Amino acid sequence: MFEFLNQDTTIQTIITVGSMTLFFVGFFGLLTQKHFIKIFISIAIMESSIFLFFIGTMFKKSLTAPILGDGYTTFTNMNDPIPHAMILTAIVIGMAVLALGLSFSIEYYKLTGNAEIDKMNELRH
Amino acid sequence: MSSILFIALPLLFGFATPILNKFGKNGVVYGSTIMQMFLLYLAFDLLLNTGSHIEIISIAPPLGISFVLNKASLFFVMLFTFLMTMFSFYYLTHRKTDAYKSETKFFILINMLLASSIGLVLSSDIFNIYVFFEIAGISAYILSAYKKTPSALEAGLKYLLTGSIASVFLVFAIVLIYINIGSLNLAVIAQSFETLPHNIKILISIFLLIGFGFKVEIFPLNFWVVDVYQGSSSLINALFSGIVVKAYLFVFFHILYLFLPSGEFSLFLIYLGAISMLVAEISGLRQTNLKRLFAYSSLGQVALIFTAFAMQNQNAIQGALYIVLAHSIAKFIIFLALTNIKKEYKNFHINRLKELNSPFLRTILLIAMLSLLGLPLFAGFIGKFLVLKSLAVSGVLGALVIIVTASLLEAVYYFKLTGFMFSKSEKKEKLSIGISQKIIFSLLAFLLIFVGILPMIISGFLFDGAGVLLDSTTYINSLIGVQ
Amino acid sequence: MNIKHDLPASTASGFALSAIFVLTILNIILQNIPNVTQSAGNQLLKLNETEGVANAVTTVVVYFRGFDTLGEISVLFIASLGIGLMLHKNSECNLKVQSNFMLKTASKLLFPIIMLFGLYVMIYGHLSPGGGFQGGVIVASGVLLLLISDKSFEVPHSLILILETFAGVSYVLIGLIGLFTLDIFLGNFLPNDISQMGMLLSGGIIPIIYIIVGIKVGSEMSMIVQNLIKRSDNV
Numbered sequence: 137m138f139e140f141l142n143q144d145t146t147i148q149t150i151i152t153v154g155s156m157t158l159f160f161v162g163f164f165g166l167l168t169q170k171h172f173i174k175i176f177i178s179i180a181i182m183e184s185s186i187f188l189f190f191i192g193t194m195f196k197k198s199l200t201a202p203i204l205g206d207g208y209t210t211f212t213n214m215n216d217p218i219p220h221a222m223i224l225t226a227i228v229i230g231m232a233v234l235a236l237g238l239s240f241s242i243e244y245y246k247l248t249g250n251a252e253i254d255k256m257n258e259l260r261h
Numbered sequence: 262m263s264s265i266l267f268i269a270l271p272l273l274f275g276f277a278t279p280i281l282n283k284f285g286k287n288g289v290v291y292g293s294t295i296m297q298m299f300l301l302y303l304a305f306d307l308l309l310n311t312g313s314h315i316e317i318i319s320i321a322p323p324l325g326i327s328f329v330l331n332k333a334s335l336f337f338v339m340l341f342t343f344l345m346t347m348f349s350f351y352y353l354t355h356r357k358t359d360a361y362k363s364e365t366k367f368f369i370l371i372n373m374l375l376a377s378s379i380g381l382v383l384s385s386d387i388f389n390i391y392v393f394f395e396i397a398g399i400s401a402y403i404l405s406a407y408k409k410t411p412s413a414l415e416a417g418l419k420y421l422l423t424g425s426i427a428s429v430f431l432v433f434a435i436v437l438i439y440i441n442i443g444s445l446n447l448a449v450i451a452q453s454f455e456t457l458p459h460n461i462k463i464l465i466s467i468f469l470l471i472g473f474g475f476k477v478e479i480f481p482l483n484f485w486v487v488d489v490y491q492g493s494s495s496l497i498n499a500l501f502s503g504i505v506v507k508a509y510l511f512v513f514f515h516i517l518y519l520f521l522p523s524g525e526f527s528l529f530l531i532y533l534g535a536i537s538m539l540v541a542e543i544s545g546l547r548q549t550n551l552k553r554l555f556a557y558s559s560l561g562q563v564a565l566i567f568t569a570f571a572m573q574n575q576n577a578i579q580g581a582l583y584i585v586l587a588h589s590i591a592k593f594i595i596f597l598a599l600t601n602i603k604k605e606y607k608n609f610h611i612n613r614l615k616e617l618n619s620p621f622l623r624t625i626l627l628i629a630m631l632s633l634l635g636l637p638l639f640a641g642f643i644g645k646f647l648v649l650k651s652l653a654v655s656g657v658l659g660a661l662v663i664i665v666t667a668s669l670l671e672a673v674y675y676f677k678l679t680g681f682m683f684s685k686s687e688k689k690e691k692l693s694i695g696i697s698q699k700i701i702f703s704l705l706a707f708l709l710i711f712v713g714i715l716p717m718i719i720s721g722f723l724f725d726g727a728g729v730l731l732d733s734t735t736y737i738n739s740l741i742g743v744q
Numbered sequence: 745m746n747i748k749h750d751l752p753a754s755t756a757s758g759f760a761l762s763a764i765f766v767l768t769i770l771n772i773i774l775q776n777i778p779n780v781t782q783s784a785g786n787q788l789l790k791l792n793e794t795e796g797v798a799n800a801v802t803t804v805v806v807y808f809r810g811f812d813t814l815g816e817i818s819v820l821f822i823a824s825l826g827i828g829l830m831l832h833k834n835s836e837c838n839l840k841v842q843s844n845f846m847l848k849t850a851s852k853l854l855f856p857i858i859m860l861f862g863l864y865v866m867i868y869g870h871l872s873p874g875g876g877f878q879g880g881v882i883v884a885s886g887v888l889l890l891l892i893s894d895k896s897f898e899v900p901h902s903l904i905l906i907l908e909t910f911a912g913v914s915y916v917l918i919g920l921i922g923l924f925t926l927d928i929f930l931g932n933f934l935p936n937d938i939s940q941m942g943m944l945l946s947g948g949i950i951p952i953i954y955i956i957v958g959i960k961v962g963s964e965m966s967m968i969v970q971n972l973i974k975r976s977d978n979v
Contacts, residue, residue, distance in 0.1 A: 202789065233819075
């Protein structure tokens with residue numbers, strides 16, 4: 137009776153709803169938070185949610201991981217390797233930019249004592 | 262001579278610099294300048310001898326990444342390498358009195374900016390475009406915050422935050438494209454994009470518009486631009502407005518022409534560009550800081566280029582390419598000249614122009630500003646004329662009225678600036694410009710006048726370039742047919 | 745104009761705005777759950793059989809999309825450069841708690857094991873799940889362990905510089921050698937018979953590039969971590 141839970145489309149729907157909830161959390165934080173660190177964390181949550189969404193929806197249960205081993209000798213009936221490669225690159229790039237942002241915030245806080253985005257007034261509006 | 266050298270040589274130089282640094286700073290600086298001159302020669306050589314071809318990386322397209330060289334992309338590559346060489350020469354003259362701390366790191370960042378801008382223009386794979394987008398972005402964030410003063414750090418932080426949001430939306434768009442179409446090559450995506458269901462097509466287009474819109478500086482996503490220009494040093498502003506934003510404009514419209522060749526959203530984009538220009542010029546009227554004023558002017562001109570590209574017909578794009586050339590050179594002149602003003606008068610208030618006592622600099626700034634205005638005999642005229650004519654011919658009269666109003670407002674504050682420069686009162690002592698700087702400024706100004714008086718020399722080349730950019734079927738066939 | 749001033753900053757309207765946005769996206773996406781049958785990945789899997797590498801993800805990352813990997817390590821390189829520029833190490837580490845000798849000794853015992861595991865993941869990246877990025881991050885986490893357990897530990901700057909430079913330059917040089925011999929940048933010019941699949945020396949340039957990537961990522965992450973720790977006084 138519960139076979140529908142085992143199908144690909146159900147799994148993909150659940151993963152889509154879950155990762156979009158995470159995207160909502162990140163987007164909400166981006167719109168309403170004022171502190172630098174909280175904005176960076178919101179951006180990181182949004183990026184992670186997109187990666188989860190991508191890997192989750194490109195996963196087909198009947199296929200296996202794209203690595204030879206456990207008795208497999210040819211590359212058939214395997215999952216798609218491109219999403220994995222893309223997400224590897226995107227994770228590293230996202231992490232590098234966020235680390236840079238943290239170092240900017242640390243230096244800015246040391247110089248001005250301010251860590252909120254609406255109190256930045258060095259540049260005149 | 263392969264076009265990969267545009268990317269490989271700056272990367273090699275950048276990776277090797279921390280060790281070369283131990284052997285002496287001057288070697289790195291001069292070595293970088295020589296490398297950029299070689300890249301300029303390579304750009305001319307590729308255009309004149311090899312023409313249009315496809316450069317394969319690792320495996321053949323449509324499964325792999327490739328670089329597509331044609332008249333449109335080579336025009337931008339030549340412009341970028343030329344401007345960067347001029348920048349390096351200018352920095353060499355500027356260096357004895359006002360060198361940057363950790364110069365070698367500065368040069369690594371400059372070269373990465375050049376390599377990624379060229380990569381954006383040449384690449385034919387959407388994820389590769391994202392990677393170059395990030396390289397250009399991260400170099401620009403660090404260059405913006407380079408001086409480590411509070412205002413520079415604030416500019417860097419604002420740039421980084423908006424850039425990260427842009428890249429989140431761009432990744433989302435690429436993910437949706439791969440899920441629905443199954444390929445990352447621009448040609449394969451373009452073939453199947455029209456057949457997607459309507460709602461997902463609109464969603465992907467909106468995400469691409471938001472992702473690129475932050476960097477292409479259209480309203481309302483350009484709230485960060487003026488603050489970043491004010492916080493960064495004037496040398497870096499020249500690079501931002503002359504090289505970086507042009508690369509993003511090219512990529513955005515290249516993707517638009519491939520994915521939506523029938524021009525579904527062009528009316529919306531035309532009005533978006535026109536309104537951006539009007540808002541930018543209105544805001545620029547009451548500025549008293551020179552850097553902010555020229556940043557608003559830059560926003561206005563970029564919005565005009567955006568409108569011209571959005572019209573998707575060959576004459577308008579030819580006009581846009583003329584404006585790209587004129588605007589990049591003119592803003593380069595203006596921002597490089599502003600470094601002299603900063604050095605001498607120590608701040609950027611608009612009244613410093615009244616005190617400017619250097620006939621050479623005043624003439625050069627006058628030539629640049631008249632070109633930006635679009636007066637005949639200067640390079641800016643022919644581009645603006647072609648764009649306005651195309652708007653009138655296509656019948657988009659509302660946008661025509663908005664753009665003409667915005668240009669009149671621009672004329673108001675440029676004439677005000679000219680009046681300040683040539684006012685007869687309150688001159689301080691004479692500001693002397695070194696002979697090498699005079700040569701650089703004269704060369705750039707001469708180009709503006711030369712293209713203004715004889716635009717027909719490059720008009721055929723630009724018309725062909727515009728045609729190539731619009732011709733999505735040839736692009737798709739050349740990429741999918743390669744074995 | 746600072747958009748944080750002008751947007752409704754109160755949490756209720758932020759909640760409503762983001763909820764509407766995400767629900768529309770969710771609706772559109774759910775109507776288009778993937779039905780792509782023949783994506784580029786399947787064609788790459790078929791092509792992978794000629795490369796002789798057991799891990800298809802490694803071939804895609806290093807060879808078929810090797811240019812993206814080159815771009816990614818340059819992003820990491822520039823980020824490390826920027827963090828070193830911003831947070832120059834001119835103050836000593838100010839960890840409040842002096843760690844006792846048991847912690848120091850235990851972490852010194854653990855570090856070689858973590859390092860060995862990281863190197864294993866790096867070197868066997870083309871045969872089992874893993875690779876340069878994963879191995880590099882494991883090595884950097886070992887360095888992090890030493891940094892936070894021992895106040896006086898410093899990553900030797902010149903060693904990191906030499907490793908980083910060597911790795912970066914050799915990646916681009918391998919690409920250029922491919923350009924000169926095969927006329928394709930990052931072409932596979934070393935022997936890569938399919939008979940060698942599953943052996944350590946298989947796949948031509950692929951394991952070599954992944955080890956280079958691992959060295960670069962490990963050294964850069966160690967530098968980033970050290971810069972962020974050393975400068976964390978009173979913040």
